[in-house]
Amino acid sequence: MLIDPVTLVVALIIASTPVLLAAIGELVVEKTGVLNLGVEGMMIVGAVTGFIVAVETGSVTLAYLAGMAGGMVLSALFAILTQVLLSNQVATGLALTLFGIGLAALLGVGYPGSTPPRVPDIFPQALQDIPIAGPILFGHSAMIYLAVMLVATVWYVLQHTRTGLILRAVGESHDAAHALGYKVIRIRILAILFGGACAGLGGAFLSVARVQNWIEGMTVGAGWIALALVVFASWKPWRVLFGAYLFGGISALQLRLQAAEVNVPVALLDSSPYVVTIIVLVLISSDRARAALNAPASLGKVFHASG
Amino acid sequence: MKLTRRVLTATALATGLVAGSAIAQDDPFTVGFIHVGSTGDMGWTFTHDQGRIALDEHFGDAVETVVAESVAEGADAERVMTQMILGGADMIVATSFGFGPAVNAVAGRFPDVYFEHATGYLREHPNVSTYDARFYEGRAVMGHIAGHMTESNIIGYIASYPIPSVIQGINSAYLHATQVNPDVEFRVIWANTWFDPAIEADAAQALIDEGADVIFQHTDSTAPHAVAQEAGAFAFGQANDMSQFAPAPRISAIVDNWGPYYIERAQAAMDGTWEQTAAWQGLSEDRILIGEISEAVPEEVRASAMALRDSIASGEYHPFTGPINQQDGTPWLAEGETPEDGPLAGMGFFVEGLTVELGN
Numbered sequence: 001m002l003i004d005p006v007t008l009v010v011a012l013i014i015a016s017t018p019v020l021l022a023a024i025g026e027l028v029v030e031k032t033g034v035l036n037l038g039v040e041g042m043m044i045v046g047a048v049t050g051f052i053v054a055v056e057t058g059s060v061t062l063a064y065l066a067g068m069a070g071g072m073v074l075s076a077l078f079a080i081l082t083q084v085l086l087s088n089q090v091a092t093g094l095a096l097t098l099f100g101i102g103l104a105a106l107l108g109v110g111y112p113g114s115t116p117p118r119v120p121d122i123f124p125q126a127l128q129d130i131p132i133a134g135p136i137l138f139g140h141s142a143m144i145y146l147a148v149m150l151v152a153t154v155w156y157v158l159q160h161t162r163t164g165l166i167l168r169a170v171g172e173s174h175d176a177a178h179a180l181g182y183k184v185i186r187i188r189i190l191a192i193l194f195g196g197a198c199a200g201l202g203g204a205f206l207s208v209a210r211v212q213n214w215i216e217g218m219t220v221g222a223g224w225i226a227l228a229l230v231v232f233a234s235w236k237p238w239r240v241l242f243g244a245y246l247f248g249g250i251s252a253l254q255l256r257l258q259a260a261e262v263n264v265p266v267a268l269l270d271s272s273p274y275v276v277t278i279i280v281l282v283l284i285s286s287d288r289a290r291a292a293l294n295a296p297a298s299l300g301k302v303f304h305a306s307g
Numbered sequence: 308m309k310l311t312r313r314v315l316t317a318t319a320l321a322t323g324l325v326a327g328s329a330i331a332q333d334d335p336f337t338v339g340f341i342h343v344g345s346t347g348d349m350g351w352t353f354t355h356d357q358g359r360i361a362l363d364e365h366f367g368d369a370v371e372t373v374v375a376e377s378v379a380e381g382a383d384a385e386r387v388m389t390q391m392i393l394g395g396a397d398m399i400v401a402t403s404f405g406f407g408p409a410v411n412a413v414a415g416r417f418p419d420v421y422f423e424h425a426t427g428y429l430r431e432h433p434n435v436s437t438y439d440a441r442f443y444e445g446r447a448v449m450g451h452i453a454g455h456m457t458e459s460n461i462i463g464y465i466a467s468y469p470i471p472s473v474i475q476g477i478n479s480a481y482l483h484a485t486q487v488n489p490d491v492e493f494r495v496i497w498a499n500t501w502f503d504p505a506i507e508a509d510a511a512q513a514l515i516d517e518g519a520d521v522i523f524q525h526t527d528s529t530a531p532h533a534v535a536q537e538a539g540a541f542a543f544g545q546a547n548d549m550s551q552f553a554p555a556p557r558i559s560a561i562v563d564n565w566g567p568y569y570i571e572r573a574q575a576a577m578d579g580t581w582e583q584t585a586a587w588q589g590l591s592e593d594r595i596l597i598g599e600i601s602e603a604v605p606e607e608v609r610a611s612a613m614a615l616r617d618s619i620a621s622g623e624y625h626p627f628t629g630p631i632n633q634q635d636g637t638p639w640l641a642e643g644e645t646p647e648d649g650p651l652a653g654m655g656f657f658v659e660g661l662t663v664e665l666g667n
Contacts, residue, residue, distance in 0.1 A: 007516040015509055105347060112349045113529065113551045211504040212533040216347040217377075220503045251506075255513035258496045259463070261662055266497045 003256045008249070009136050011256075014210060016248030017147050018043070018202040018219075022226035023233075023240045024151050025198020030230055031158060032191040033171035033298035037093025038078055040223025041100020042196050043203035046071040048104040050204025051214040054116040063116070063208045064143065064201055071200020072193050074100055079192040083185050086302050101217065111214045119143075119209045143205050148241065150198070155237035167191065171296035174303040184303050199223065232281035234294040239284065247277045335371040336398070336577050338362065338569070339391035341384060343403035344502060345376045350527030350546040351501070352376070354563040355402045355425070361566025362573060370573055380405030388413045392420050398576055400569065401425065404470075411435060421576045423569075426472065428652075433583050438568060439652075441589030443475035444619045445561030446523075447626035448597050449543045450483030451615050452559055453521040454491055455608040456541050457484075463514025463540075464495045464523040465507060465531060469665045471654045473525050478658045479626045480523055483615070485660060494519055495663035504530035515540055522556075532556050541603070548598040559612070560598025568594065587648060590620040627651065632659035 022039050029036050050067030054060060078096050081087045121128065122145070123138035130138070158164035167187065169177040174184045206222070207214050225247065233239035254269035285294075338359075346356035359372050373396060375387045384406050388399050392413070398421040401410050407424060411431040414422045418434055427437040453462050462484060466473050477495060484491045494517055496510045503526075511522050511531035515538045522542045524531045529549050535542040535556035544550070544560025568586065575581040588594035597616050600609045618624040629640030634657040640646060657663060 004516060007512075011509065011512055011516070015505070018505075105345060108347065112347050113549075115551065206505065211508050211528075211530045213504070213529050215349065215502075215504050215528050215530070216345040217502070218504045218528075220500075220505065222505065252509060252513065255496055255506075255510050256516065259494045259510075259513045259517040259519075261494065263664070266499070266664075270497070270499050 003253070003260055006132055006135055008252055008256060010139060011252040012245060012249035013136075013140065013144055014248075015252055016244040017144055018206040018210065019222050019226045019229065019247065020147050020241060020244035021150070021202035021205060022199040022223060023229045023244060024147075024154055024237060025195035025202075026226055027230050027233075027235060027237060027240055028154060028158070028167070028198075029191050029195035030299055031171045031235060031296055032167050032188050033174055033296050033301065033303075034082065034188050034192055035089045035093065035300040036075065036078055036096070036192060036195055037090060037227065038074065038096025038100060038223075039195075039199050039226050040219055040221065041097035041103075042071040042074045042199035043100075043206070043223045043226075044104040044217070044219045045074050045100045045107075046200025046203030047207040047218060048108040048111070048203075048214055049200070051114075051116060051207040052107065052111060054204075054208045055111065055114040058117045060117055060119050060141075060208060064204050067200045067204020067208075068197040069200065071196040071198070071203065073196075074103075075192050075196020075199070078196075079189040082302075083189050083192070086304060089300050089302070097223065105216045108214050108216060112216070113213065116208050116212055141209055143201075143209060151237050151241045158237065168296070171298055174298045174301070178303070178305060184305070188303075199226070202226070229277075229281075232278060232285070234281075234285040235296065236294065239281065243277055243281050246280060247273050250276050335369055336366075336573060337371045337373060337394075337396045338398045338400060338573055339373045339375070339388070339394075339396035340400045340402065341375045341378050341387055341391070341406065343378060343380060343405065344527070346374065348502060348527050349529055349549070351563070352402065352527075354546050355400075355565055358565030358569045359400075362569040365566075365570045366573065369577070378406075381409065384409035385413055389416075392417050396420065398423065398573060401427075421572070421581055423572055425565075428585075430583060430585065436572070436582075436584045436586070438584070438586040438588075439472070440563060440594040441587060442472055442561060442595060443479040444589040444626055445595045445597060446476040446479040447483045447619060448612050448616045449523065449559060449561065450480035451487055452600065452604060452608060452612050453480065453523070453541070453543075454484035454486065454488035455611075456558065456604065457488065457491060457521045459518045459520045460488065460490045461492050461494060461518040462521045462523065463511070463517070463519030464493055464525070464663075465510045465514070466495050466497050466525050467501050468499065469497065471652060474657065474665075475651070475654050476523075476525055477661065477663065478654070481661050482631070482658060483626065487611075493661055493663065495661075498526055500526065502527045504528040507531050508534050511535060511542075512538075544598050550598065553599070554601035555603040557598075557601065558603050559600040562596040562598050564593055564596050567592075587652065590616060591622060633657070634659055634661055 046067035049070030050063045053066035054063035081092045082089050119141045122142045127138040128134045170187050178184050229243045233243045250273040342352045344352040400423045402425045404426045407427045407429040410424045414432040414435045422435040424437045426439045508530040511534040520540045532542045532552040541558050542556045546563050548560045625645040629644040630642045631640045633639045
């Protein structure tokens with residue numbers, strides 16, 4: 001039996017969105033020169049706070065806002081530790097992930113098995129019934145479209161606005177930006193909070209819309225995939241979108257190949273999302289001189305105004 | 308890893324005190340549980356923790372339990388078990404297959420401590436027992452229901468890893484689905500994980516997109532149920548009843564029931580009658596239970612499924628009763644023949660009619 005491309009595309013879009021949201025937030029954080037390895041922790045806290053609010057209030061919008069707030073609170077902790085107390089970003093980020101997973105488990109006690117409200121589709125049924133284009137373009141909940149719009153916005157702001165220029169300047173050379181009078185620490189803290197909100201939103205989408213349940217440890221590495229995507233996409237927003245859809249697409253495809261009983265070794269299918277995504281993104285960023293230019297020069301470096 | 312110590316409050320003692328009052332006064336018998344997953348998974352580890360709670364409640368003050376969750380299989384497990392024993396544990400219950408080598412290594416160093424290892428097969432020291440449940444008996448009943456309930460005649464199966472207990476489950480479900488509906492086809496996806504809600508949901512969606520309208524799962528989360536609900540397909544609870552999805556999509560469940568086993572073993576250890584065993588119990592010992600079959604299932608199917616359950620529980624019928632051929636057509640069981648426990652426990656092939664291949 002052949003794989004139905006329409007359901008495949010629908011599945012890949014939904015499967016990719018949590019990772020996409022987290023990755024686009026992390027991209028902005030890294031563009032300002034901060035490496036926050038706590039994405040997984042922020043995602044899972046967003047997943048649990050979003051789910052709790054969804055169950056308690058019955059509102060999907062409030063749930064997403066709560067997920068963003070949850071991720072932001074955790075990222076604020078990271079911001080204070082790394083930007084004010086000048087702790088090591090790698091170690092702090094890793095600790096943030098461990099802390100987030102534990103905190104989420106604690107907050108979520110009693111919630112596994114609760115039923116969240118249904119996430120509404122935003123387009124009328126008539127549009128969704130259009131063959132092929134209907135389910136692919138109009139068959140989703142609002143967050144799917146917001147995620148794509150977020151990518152476009154991040155791209156536009158970073159590439160075409162003064163704000164973007166300042167953000168990038170802080171990431172390329174915090175000393176130069178500081179000398180020009182930009183508040184390096186303040187800008188970085190805001191970027192970190194934005195990243196936290198995005199990761200939390202990704203987590204909330206996962207628990208409220210995709211899995212529709214809170215289960216301890218449910219992100220199972222999605223945050224790490226988001227981090228990897230940012231690097232392989234060489235810090236370019238549209239490539240993050242492409243990478244996320246590619247990863248989600250191959251994941252969805254390999255499950256469908258198994259269901260359709262195509263004779264390919266399972267181990268190969270299972271590893272294919274990782275292998276294909278890495279190969280493709282390495283190929284498109286293979287011009288080493290240009291790729292190196294994309295990595296923010298001050299990434300992961302501690303800034304102190306007296307230096 | 309979280310280590311929590313739970314001491315019962317005085318109010319919970321009323322019923323339990325009778326059982327073990329002789330040693331209840333000063334030094335409670337301490338049982339340490341180590342899990343690979345979290346007790347909040349609503350599946351495998353959750354049901355083991357329910358067993359622990361039953362143990363606690365049964366003995367009251369006489370037994371104290373200690374829990375370590377999310378312990379990695381390997382050296383870390385050795386460290387956690389050693390720590391528990393030095394902290395006073397008299398019995399260790401390890402609830403994942405992969406803890407086997409660590410359990411035996413620690414058991415060699417502490418010959419006075421009793422070890423119970425779920426789904427394991429390594430018993431290198433006289434103080435190590437293994438225990439398992441005959442999940443395939445439950446799968447037979449689920450397969451029977453699935454064969455009746457499918458309209459597309461395509462049944463989806465989300466499998467974890469190609470190990471004997473999973474293979475037994477697929478075979479048993481398939482044999483009993485085709486028994487009532489010879490046109491049934493099984494589509495199996497190897498998720499290569501015990502627990503990943505996102506992948507489990509994707510796998511369920513992929514099976515539904517391929518036309519499946521009944522979904523089995525041998526993975527631990529409820530994610531496939533949420534997908535099935537949306538698509539109007541049916542599913543079965545795994546390890547835990549998952550009754551929040553009843554009456555549909557969850558139409559029945561295989562429920563693990565470890566409490567009585569833990570109570571029996573702790574009692575034996577306290578009495579000094581504990582002996583090394585390799586327990587493999589099923590429906591007849593209530594080690595697994597059939598979750599309530601919901602009203603989404605027609606009355607006569609509910610009745611025939613329960614009749615099947617009863618005939619397995621009474622020992623009258625074995626879910627693997629010949630004639631059964633292996634996938635490649637070689638005969639496995641002759642007419643009326645049933646397998647020995649040894650070869651069945653190591654089952655590594657599919658039965659004739661299944662088109663799935665062994666993963667890896």
